[in-house]
Amino acid sequence: MQDVKRIVIKGRAVPVRGNDIDTDRIIPARFLKTVVFDGLGEHSFEDDRAQLKAAGKTHPLDDARFAGARVLLVNRNFGCGASREHAPQALIRWGQGLQAIVGESFAEIFFGNCVATGVPCAVVDAATAEALLSAVEKDPALEVQVDLRTKTVTAGSASYPFSIPDGPRTQFMEGRWDSTAELLAAKDKVRATAAKIPYFNSYGS
Amino acid sequence: MGKSLYEKVFDRHVVTRLPSGQYQLLTGLHLIHEVTSPQAFSMLEGRGLGVLMPERTFATVDHIIPTKSQLRPFSDSLAEEMMIALERNVKKHGIRYLSPDTGEQGIVHVIGPEQGLTQPGMTIACGDSHTSTHGAFGAIALGIGTSQVRDVLATQTLAMDKLxxxxxxxxxxxxxxxxxxxxxxxxxxxxxxxxxxxxxxxxxxxxxxxxxxxxxxxxxxxxxxxxxxxxxxxxxxxxxxxxxxxxxxxxxxxxxxxxxxxxxxxxxxxxxxxxxxxxxxxxIEPVVTWGITPGQSVGVTGSIPSSQQFPESERGIVEEAYEYMSLKAGQAIRGTKVDVAFIGSCTNGRLSDFEEVVRLIQGKGFKVKPHVRALVVPGSQAVRRAMIDKGYDKVFSDAGFEFREAGCSMCLAMNPDKLTGREVCASSSNRNFKGRQGSPTGRTLLMSPAMVAAAAIAGEVTDARDLFHIA
Missing domain, CATH: 3.40.1060.10 (Aconitase, Domain 2)
Structure with a gap:
């Protein structure tokens, strides 16, 4: 069941600009009417893409220049709103699969869902986010590399530091982001903790 | 130095510290629904795992259930398939299911408190971000993703950071x-x-x-x-x-x-x-959102702010909101025409929410403007029964509101209740994100139930205090 390790993610990148991009935009609710995650990928950003298309514009995800991207570049508070894990589950199924996200900040539940899905979210400052977004917009063929060992993101010849909490970083690097196995290990302690909490014991009645 | 409730409750539920640095947190109450649980059960079964404490998980159905009629099978085959999956999973794992047949069904964040399941000092988890609702009782209530639903089912615990x-x-x-x-x-x-x-x-x-x-x-x-x-x-x-x-x-x-x-x-x-x-x-004034995030709001007597009033980093989304909402800086929010009015959701779908609106409109001859489609959707079957007992259903129907069955309804449009085209909805729900109410171009204005009722009656955003002579 153990997943592969996530140490260095590299490849082309796709820039999706904007603050506060919520999970309804990443995967609209109507596509959640399913009992599996398969098939979500093609609906990533569906409404945003359709809307731009109708206006004669092209969403970066539809832009052939960014086809095959592995890294998603974003701005601030990415993934806010609904807790749906379907959002990262869609992104890892988009095209060749988006395997890392670099942005100024991430909503908390989204970040956790990305850990569960094996997608490192690297946090950079606003200037770095801008530099990365513009660099890739200018040269879509640029290789972007997210290196968890050194906590640097490299785009062409430029390198920038990013931050990621130590816990998830280690989980990615050791291939241990599947939490269930780890949590199961403490089964006895779970029972012992429950035994000490009054409501777990119906307040002694 | 003393401790906050958060610290006391968190500390009490810590099982151990994980190698990742996170805490393994025992979960006292787990609520599940049809949208975020099926994949969790599949993952569980894929690993040959069972549910550790089935008596601590409660299920209901809310997101996909139609509000015109709850009769099965649902006409939407995808929704029906999700219902069948939920029924199979709860049966297989011995989980109590507050189904439509029991008369206890409703939005998961309405029925938890209503049934007395939600209690102070608990840790509560549910695969839905609005689980924060249960914090009203002095519980630590966390919205979680599907992999974490799997974790809670399998281990009754979560890997969590301390906030x-x-x-x-x-x-x-x-x-x-x-x-x-x-x-x-x-x-x-x-x-x-x-x-x-x-x-x-x-x-x-x-x-x-x-x-x-x-x-x-x-x-x-x-x-x-x-x-x-x-x-x-x-x-x-x-x-x-x-x-x-x-x-x-x-x-x-x-x-x-x-x-x-x-x-x-x-x-x-x-x-x-x-x-x-x-x-x-x-x-604090009555507030109306004008944009595409719940933070983009203004007092009802105010006007749409200029993007220059925001820090540079926010101007992008402000401009995006003007365009999506077809609103301009400087324009008063009052007078914004609405096509749909929705009172309900886990935010404002409880008895007192409807009671307050009834108090304001009853016996005064108020009618929903003919061009407005107005929905009153109780948050649970119990809320609905109480409304009928008190005659509120009649008050609403007489005023031109449709009185529906319990569910999430138009909050997120995973059921037949949706906006169409560029409709504008005065909504008592919680999110005004682009496309949230089911139409990719639909527009949502969040406000209190009283303000939604006022908008339905006036056909446009109006100050409920004036319309209803609240003083």
Whole structure:
């Protein structure tokens, strides 16, 4: 069941600009009417893409220049709103699969869902986010590399530091982001903790 | 230095520290619904695992259930398939299911409290971000993703970081016609939609102390819209009175012991907080959102702010909101035409929400404007029955509102209740994201139930205080 390790993610990148991009935009609710995650990928950003298309514009995800991207570049508070894990589950199924996200900040539940899905979210400052977004917009063929060992993101010849909490970083690097196995290990302690909490014991009645 | 309720409850539920540095947190109550649980059960089965404490998980159906008729099979085959999956999973794993047949079905965040399942001092998890609602009782209530639903099913625990705590103090008193919804929208407008990231919000102060449990639920419900993973109110007499006698509440001698325990978990007077924010209740106005995040809001007497009033980093989304909403800076929010009005959701779909609207409209001959489609959707079957008992269904139908069956309805449009095209909806729900109400170009204006009713009657955004002569 153990997943592969996530140490260095590299490849082309796709820039999706904007603050506060919520999970309804990443995967609209109507596509959640399913009992599996398969098939979500093609609906990533569906409404945003359709809307731009109708206006004669092209969403970066539809832009052939960014086809095959592995890294998603974003701005601030990415993934806010609904807790749906379907959002990262869609992104890892988009095209060749988006395997890392670099942005100024991430909503908390989204970040956790990305850990569960094996997608490192690297946090950079606003200037770095801008530099990365513009660099890739200018040269879509640029290789972007997210290196968890050194906590640097490299785009062409430029390198920038990013931050990621130590816990998830280690989980990615050791291939241990599947939490269930780890949590199961403490089964006895779970029972012992429950035994000490009054409501777990119906307040002694 | 004393401790906050968050710390006390968190510490009590820590099983161990994980190698990742996170804490393994025991979960006291797990609520599941049809949308975020099927994949979790599949993952569980894929590993040959069972449910560790099935008696601590409760299921219901809310997101996909149609509100015109709950009769099976649903005409939407995908929705029917999700129902069948849920029924199969709860049966297989021995999980109690508050199904439509039991008369106890409803929005998961309405029925938890209603059944007395939600209690102070608990850790509560549900695969839905509005789980923060249950914090109204002094619980740590966390929205989780599907992999974490799997974790809770398999281990009754979660891997969690410990949050910082921000106390939000609302002093004084609210003016007439100002509601809990306005308080939460004001807080989000002030602190931003990502201002709460990394925090639990503790709400306190005279305004909160006076709030009913249902108002506190509205407040805590939207903590997540401000970026806070959870929000809570310290339990008090109001809390205890609400819980006492409910189906799953402690009974007999256990009741006294429970109240003593709950009281001991209240934040200490000298508790240390990572941040404190104070608002004056008197400064809060009825609020309407004008944009595409719950933080883009304005008092009903105000106008759409200029993008120049925002820091540069926010101007992009402000401009995007003008375009999507077809609104211009400087334009008054009053007078914005609405096509649809929706009263319901886990934010404002409880009995007192409807009761307040009935109080305002009953016997005054108010009618929904003919061009407006107005929906009243009870948050649970129990709320619906109570409304019928009190004759509220008639008050609403007579005024031109459609009175529906219990469910999430138009909050997120995973069921037949949806906006079409570029319709504008005055909504008592919690999210005004692009496309949220089912039409990729649909537009949502969030506000209190009283303001939604006023908009339905006026056919446009209007100040409920004027229309209903609230003084």
């Amino acid at each position: 910082k705590v921000r106390r939000i103090e609302v002093t004084g008193a609210l003016r007439p016609g100002v509601y809990a919804k306005d308080v939460t929208l004001t807080i989000i407008g002030k602190l931003g939609v990502n201002g709460g990231v990394g925090y639990a919000y503790e709400y306190g102060g005279a305004v909160i102390d006076r709030m009913s449990m249902e108002e506190r639920m509205t407040l805590c419900n939207m903590s997540i819209e401000g970026g806070a993973r959870c929000g809570y109110v310290n339990p008090d007499e109001t809390t205890f009175r609400y819980i006492e006698g409910r189906k799953f509440a402690p009974k007999g001698d256990a009741w006294g012991r429970a109240v003593a325990d709950w009281t001991s978990l209240r934040s200490d007077a000298d508790a240390a907080y990572d941040d404190v924010v104070t608002l004056r209740g008197e400064d």
